[in-house]
Amino acid sequence: MTDFVHVFRPPASGGGPILLLLHGTGGNEGELVPLADMLLPGAGILSPRGNILERGLPRFFRRLSEGVFDIEDLKLRTAELADFVAESARTHHFAERDVTAIGFSNGANIASALLLLRPETLGGAVLFRAMVPLTPDTLPAMAATPVLISNGNVDSLVSAEETERLAALLRSAGADVTVSWQNSGHELTDRDVVTAQEWLAQHRVR
Numbered sequence: 001m002t003d004f005v006h007v008f009r010p011p012a013s014g015g016g017p018i019l020l021l022l023h024g025t026g027g028n029e030g031e032l033v034p035l036a037d038m039l040l041p042g043a044g045i046l047s048p049r050g051n052i053l054e055r056g057l058p059r060f061f062r063r064l065s066e067g068v069f070d071i072e073d074l075k076l077r078t079a080e081l082a083d084f085v086a087e088s089a090r091t092h093h094f095a096e097r098d099v100t101a102i103g104f105s106n107g108a109n110i111a112s113a114l115l116l117l118r119p120e121t122l123g124g125a126v127l128f129r130a131m132v133p134l135t136p137d138t139l140p141a142m143a144a145t146p147v148l149i150s151n152g153n154v155d156s157l158v159s160a161e162e163t164e165r166l167a168a169l170l171r172s173a174g175a176d177v178t179v180s181w182q183n184s185g186h187e188l189t190d191r192d193v194v195t196a197q198e199w200l201a202q203h204r205v206r
Ligand code: MLT
Pocket: 024, 025, 063, 067, 105, 106, 107, 109, 157
Protein backbone atom coordinates (compact mmCIF):
# COMPACT_ATOMS: atom_id res chain seq x y z
CA MET A 1 0.00 0.00 0.00
CA THR A 2 1.24 3.50 -0.75
CA ASP A 3 1.98 5.35 2.45
CA PHE A 4 1.56 9.04 3.13
CA VAL A 5 3.50 11.23 5.51
CA HIS A 6 0.65 12.23 7.80
CA VAL A 7 -0.64 13.46 11.14
CA PHE A 8 -3.21 11.39 13.03
CA ARG A 9 -4.91 12.64 16.17
CA PRO A 10 -7.75 10.63 17.73
CA PRO A 11 -11.00 12.43 18.60
CA ALA A 12 -10.93 13.94 22.11
CA SER A 13 -14.09 12.05 23.09
CA GLY A 14 -13.36 8.56 21.81
CA GLY A 15 -15.73 7.87 18.91
CA GLY A 16 -16.19 11.38 17.48
CA PRO A 17 -15.84 12.62 13.91
CA ILE A 18 -12.60 12.38 11.95
CA LEU A 19 -11.61 15.27 9.69
CA LEU A 20 -9.59 14.21 6.66
CA LEU A 21 -7.49 17.32 5.96
CA LEU A 22 -6.40 17.76 2.34
CA HIS A 23 -4.10 20.71 1.69
CA GLY A 24 -3.65 22.81 -1.45
CA THR A 25 -0.61 22.89 -3.75
CA GLY A 26 2.51 23.60 -1.68
CA GLY A 27 0.86 22.73 1.62
CA ASN A 28 1.70 19.91 4.00
CA GLU A 29 0.20 17.68 6.69
CA GLY A 30 0.39 20.42 9.32
CA GLU A 31 -1.11 23.25 7.31
CA LEU A 32 -4.83 22.70 7.86
CA VAL A 33 -4.64 21.54 11.49
CA PRO A 34 -5.34 25.06 12.88
CA LEU A 35 -8.33 25.34 10.51
CA ALA A 36 -9.65 21.95 11.74
CA ASP A 37 -9.31 23.16 15.33
CA MET A 38 -11.41 26.22 14.48
CA LEU A 39 -14.02 24.18 12.59
CA LEU A 40 -14.49 21.39 15.09
CA PRO A 41 -12.38 21.55 18.26
CA GLY A 42 -11.63 18.06 19.60
CA ALA A 43 -12.40 16.28 16.31
CA GLY A 44 -10.06 13.51 15.24
CA ILE A 45 -7.64 14.44 12.48
CA LEU A 46 -6.16 12.44 9.64
CA SER A 47 -3.96 14.75 7.60
CA PRO A 48 -1.84 13.26 4.80
CA ARG A 49 0.73 15.13 2.73
CA GLY A 50 0.22 14.81 -1.03
CA ASN A 51 2.75 12.43 -2.60
CA ILE A 52 3.30 14.38 -5.82
CA LEU A 53 5.95 17.09 -6.03
CA GLU A 54 5.51 19.88 -8.57
CA ARG A 55 8.73 21.88 -8.58
CA GLY A 56 9.15 20.93 -4.92
CA LEU A 57 5.55 21.71 -3.95
CA PRO A 58 3.44 18.81 -2.59
CA ARG A 59 0.16 18.03 -4.37
CA PHE A 60 -2.28 15.11 -4.37
CA PHE A 61 -2.13 14.43 -8.14
CA ARG A 62 -0.35 15.64 -11.26
CA ARG A 63 -1.59 18.39 -13.51
CA LEU A 64 -0.57 19.17 -17.07
CA SER A 65 -1.05 22.91 -16.58
CA GLU A 66 -3.05 25.21 -14.31
CA GLY A 67 -6.55 23.68 -14.08
CA VAL A 68 -5.75 20.87 -16.60
CA PHE A 69 -5.43 17.57 -14.76
CA ASP A 70 -3.61 14.34 -15.60
CA ILE A 71 -6.72 12.16 -15.35
CA GLU A 72 -4.94 8.80 -15.24
CA ASP A 73 -2.71 10.02 -12.42
CA LEU A 74 -5.73 11.51 -10.63
CA LYS A 75 -7.52 8.13 -10.75
CA LEU A 76 -4.44 6.32 -9.42
CA ARG A 77 -3.81 8.84 -6.63
CA THR A 78 -7.48 8.81 -5.64
CA ALA A 79 -7.36 5.02 -5.26
CA GLU A 80 -4.16 5.29 -3.19
CA LEU A 81 -5.71 7.91 -0.90
CA ALA A 82 -8.92 5.89 -0.51
CA ASP A 83 -6.87 2.81 0.43
CA PHE A 84 -4.85 4.88 2.92
CA VAL A 85 -8.04 6.14 4.61
CA ALA A 86 -9.47 2.60 4.75
CA GLU A 87 -6.23 1.27 6.26
CA SER A 88 -6.10 4.15 8.79
CA ALA A 89 -9.71 3.38 9.77
CA ARG A 90 -8.74 -0.23 10.51
CA THR A 91 -5.57 0.76 12.41
CA HIS A 92 -7.17 3.51 14.49
CA HIS A 93 -10.63 1.95 14.84
CA PHE A 94 -12.85 4.56 13.24
CA ALA A 95 -15.63 4.16 10.68
CA GLU A 96 -15.30 5.69 7.22
CA ARG A 97 -18.84 7.12 7.49
CA ASP A 98 -17.47 9.26 10.38
CA VAL A 99 -14.86 10.82 8.05
CA THR A 100 -15.55 14.32 6.71
CA ALA A 101 -13.02 15.67 4.21
CA ILE A 102 -11.90 19.28 4.60
CA GLY A 103 -10.14 20.11 1.35
CA PHE A 104 -8.66 23.32 -0.03
CA SER A 105 -8.01 23.82 -3.76
CA ASN A 106 -5.96 20.78 -4.91
CA GLY A 107 -7.12 19.04 -1.72
CA ALA A 108 -10.76 19.88 -2.48
CA ASN A 109 -10.28 18.47 -5.96
CA ILE A 110 -9.04 15.11 -4.74
CA ALA A 111 -11.82 15.08 -2.13
CA SER A 112 -14.34 15.45 -5.00
CA ALA A 113 -12.55 12.66 -6.86
CA LEU A 114 -12.93 10.45 -3.76
CA LEU A 115 -16.67 11.22 -3.73
CA LEU A 116 -17.01 10.38 -7.42
CA LEU A 117 -14.72 7.33 -7.59
CA ARG A 118 -14.60 5.87 -4.06
CA PRO A 119 -17.69 7.32 -2.33
CA GLU A 120 -17.54 4.83 0.57
CA THR A 121 -14.42 6.68 1.81
CA LEU A 122 -16.28 9.75 3.07
CA GLY A 123 -19.34 10.52 5.16
CA GLY A 124 -19.25 14.15 4.01
CA ALA A 125 -17.01 16.84 2.55
CA VAL A 126 -16.26 20.54 2.87
CA LEU A 127 -14.72 21.74 -0.38
CA PHE A 128 -13.01 25.15 -0.40
CA ARG A 129 -12.21 26.59 -3.87
CA ALA A 130 -13.13 23.37 -5.64
CA MET A 131 -13.11 22.56 -9.38
CA VAL A 132 -14.51 19.61 -11.39
CA PRO A 133 -11.73 17.01 -10.98
CA LEU A 134 -13.03 14.56 -13.61
CA THR A 135 -16.26 13.17 -14.98
CA PRO A 136 -16.47 9.48 -14.09
CA ASP A 137 -17.58 6.93 -16.70
CA THR A 138 -20.25 5.71 -14.30
CA LEU A 139 -21.77 7.92 -11.63
CA PRO A 140 -21.65 6.44 -8.13
CA ALA A 141 -24.80 6.22 -6.01
CA MET A 142 -24.22 8.34 -2.92
CA ALA A 143 -26.81 8.09 -0.19
CA ALA A 144 -27.35 11.86 0.18
CA THR A 145 -23.73 12.44 1.29
CA PRO A 146 -23.62 16.04 2.56
CA VAL A 147 -21.20 18.29 0.67
CA LEU A 148 -20.45 21.99 1.16
CA ILE A 149 -18.77 23.86 -1.70
CA SER A 150 -17.42 27.22 -0.51
CA ASN A 151 -15.98 29.11 -3.45
CA GLY A 152 -14.92 32.71 -4.15
CA ASN A 153 -16.93 34.92 -6.50
CA VAL A 154 -13.79 36.61 -7.89
CA ASP A 155 -11.55 33.55 -8.06
CA SER A 156 -9.39 33.76 -11.20
CA LEU A 157 -8.77 29.97 -11.04
CA VAL A 158 -12.35 28.74 -10.59
CA SER A 159 -15.29 30.25 -12.50
CA ALA A 160 -18.87 30.35 -11.23
CA GLU A 161 -19.81 28.08 -14.12
CA GLU A 162 -17.25 25.46 -13.07
CA THR A 163 -18.51 25.62 -9.49
CA GLU A 164 -22.09 25.04 -10.67
CA ARG A 165 -20.93 22.15 -12.89
CA LEU A 166 -19.29 20.51 -9.87
CA ALA A 167 -22.43 20.98 -7.78
CA ALA A 168 -24.59 19.50 -10.57
CA LEU A 169 -22.24 16.53 -11.03
CA LEU A 170 -22.23 15.70 -7.32
CA ARG A 171 -26.01 16.17 -7.09
CA SER A 172 -26.58 13.86 -10.04
CA ALA A 173 -24.65 11.20 -8.06
CA GLY A 174 -27.05 11.73 -5.14
CA ALA A 175 -25.02 14.09 -2.91
CA ASP A 176 -26.80 16.72 -0.80
CA VAL A 177 -24.84 19.75 -2.01
CA THR A 178 -24.83 23.27 -0.54
CA VAL A 179 -23.02 25.97 -2.54
CA SER A 180 -21.85 29.04 -0.63
CA TRP A 181 -20.29 32.07 -2.33
CA GLN A 182 -17.69 34.19 -0.58
CA ASN A 183 -16.61 37.68 -1.58
CA SER A 184 -13.08 36.59 -2.34
CA GLY A 185 -10.61 35.11 -4.74
CA HIS A 186 -8.80 31.78 -4.30
CA GLU A 187 -7.69 32.54 -0.73
CA LEU A 188 -9.70 31.47 2.31
CA THR A 189 -11.52 34.09 4.36
CA ASP A 190 -13.12 34.29 7.81
CA ARG A 191 -16.51 33.84 6.13
CA ASP A 192 -15.40 30.45 4.79
CA VAL A 193 -14.65 29.38 8.34
CA VAL A 194 -17.99 30.60 9.72
CA THR A 195 -19.90 29.07 6.78
CA ALA A 196 -18.22 25.70 7.30
CA GLN A 197 -18.77 25.83 11.10
CA GLU A 198 -22.49 26.46 10.57
CA TRP A 199 -22.77 23.78 7.88
CA LEU A 200 -20.98 21.19 10.08
CA ALA A 201 -23.33 22.00 12.98
CA GLN A 202 -26.42 21.80 10.70
CA HIS A 203 -25.27 18.42 9.41
CA ARG A 204 -24.60 17.19 12.94
CA VAL A 205 -20.89 16.64 12.39
CA ARG A 206 -19.73 17.05 15.97
C1 MLT B 1 -4.10 24.47 -7.33
O1 MLT B 1 -3.29 25.37 -7.46
O2 MLT B 1 -4.02 23.67 -6.43
C2 MLT B 1 -5.16 24.38 -8.36
O3 MLT B 1 -5.83 25.51 -8.49
C3 MLT B 1 -6.09 23.25 -8.13
C4 MLT B 1 -5.43 21.99 -8.61
O4 MLT B 1 -4.47 22.04 -9.34
O5 MLT B 1 -5.94 20.92 -8.21
